[in-house]
Amino acid sequence: MLVMNKLRILSAALIAVAGSAVVSSCGGDKRSTGMEFARNMYDPIAYNPDQANKNFANGQTAQLPPANTMPVGYDKVDEYPNTPEGYLAASNNLFNPLTRNKQTLTEGHTLYLNMCSHCHGTQGNGDGQIIKLEKFPPPPSYSKGNSSRGGAMKDLTDGKIFHTITYGLNLMGPHRTQLNPTERWKIVMYVRELQKL
Numbered sequence: 239m240l241v242m243n244k245l246r247i248l249s250a251a252l253i254a255v256a257g258s259a260v261v262s263s264c265g266g267d268k269r270s271t272g273m274e275f276a277r278n279m280y281d282p283i284a285y286n287p288d289q290a291n292k293n294f295a296n297g298q299t300a301q302l303p304p305a306n307t308m309p310v311g312y313d314k315v316d317e318y319p320n321t322p323e324g325y326l327a328a329s330n331n332l333f334n335p336l337t338r339n340k341q342t343l344t345e346g347h348t349l350y351l352n353m354c355s356h357c358h359g360t361q362g363n364g365d366g367q368i369i370k371l372e373k374f375p376p377p378p379s380y381s382k383g384n385s386s387r388g389g390a391m392k393d394l395t396d397g398k399i400f401h402t403i404t405y406g407l408n409l410m411g412p413h414r415t416q417l418n419p420t421e422r423w424k425i426v427m428y429v430r431e432l433q434k435l
């Protein structure tokens with residue numbers, strides 16, 4: 239019994255000593271980051287964007303892009319904001335850059351079926367599945383309906399359709415993040431076919 243008690247006292251003392259060693263090693267200089275491991279991972283060879291840099295005349299690392307350059311993934315539609323003026327400007331200045339051939343039309347058709355037909359219907363008559371199932375108000379037919387923004391749907395230009403796919407319109411959501419510009423243009427090409435039906 240006595241031996242057990244002595245052992246207990248001894249182990250408690252040992253734990254106390256070890257514990258204080260751990261605590262005291264963390265204290266001290268509060269500004270110290272402690273031991274550094276693999277220092278070169280903190281100091282990369284490349285300049286950080288916010289770092290001073292004597293290689294440039296203005297002494298900064300981050301430089302403005304040269305005039306007339308485009309960032310990677312640039313979307314021309316950014317020049318045509320989601321406003322009535324942007325919609326009209328897109329109509330006057332944005333034209334389908336893709337060549338109209340069997341392949342682009344087929345791809346446009348597939349994308350249209352996947353992304354638009356559940357509302358607009360496979361023939362663009364405004365009778366997609368969701369209209370029947372959810373009592374969703376039908377969008378106007380591409381060939382026979384009228385745009386809520388004025389004019390006949392069959393007269394909608396490349397730019398207006400591209401602008402609509404990008405930003406959406408009222409109950410139609412924007413498709414900018416789901417479809418890249420090339421995919422949007424393929425769909426525009428196919429919608430222009432549906433306008434003729």
Ligand code: HEC
Pocket residue numbers: 350353354355356357358375376377378384385386387394398399402403407408409410411413425426429
């Ligand atoms: C959630 C259902 C829905 C989806 C999905 C949808 N639309 Fe629409 N779309 C509508 C509705 C509703 C309108 C009518 C909006 C209004 O005028 O208020 C409309 C309007 C339009 C218009 C007419 C725009 C104008 O200027 O009047 C075009 C063009 C169009 N959609 C194309 C597309 C294309 C292409 C797709 C696929 C990328 C698509 N829509 C996906 C519901 C949808």
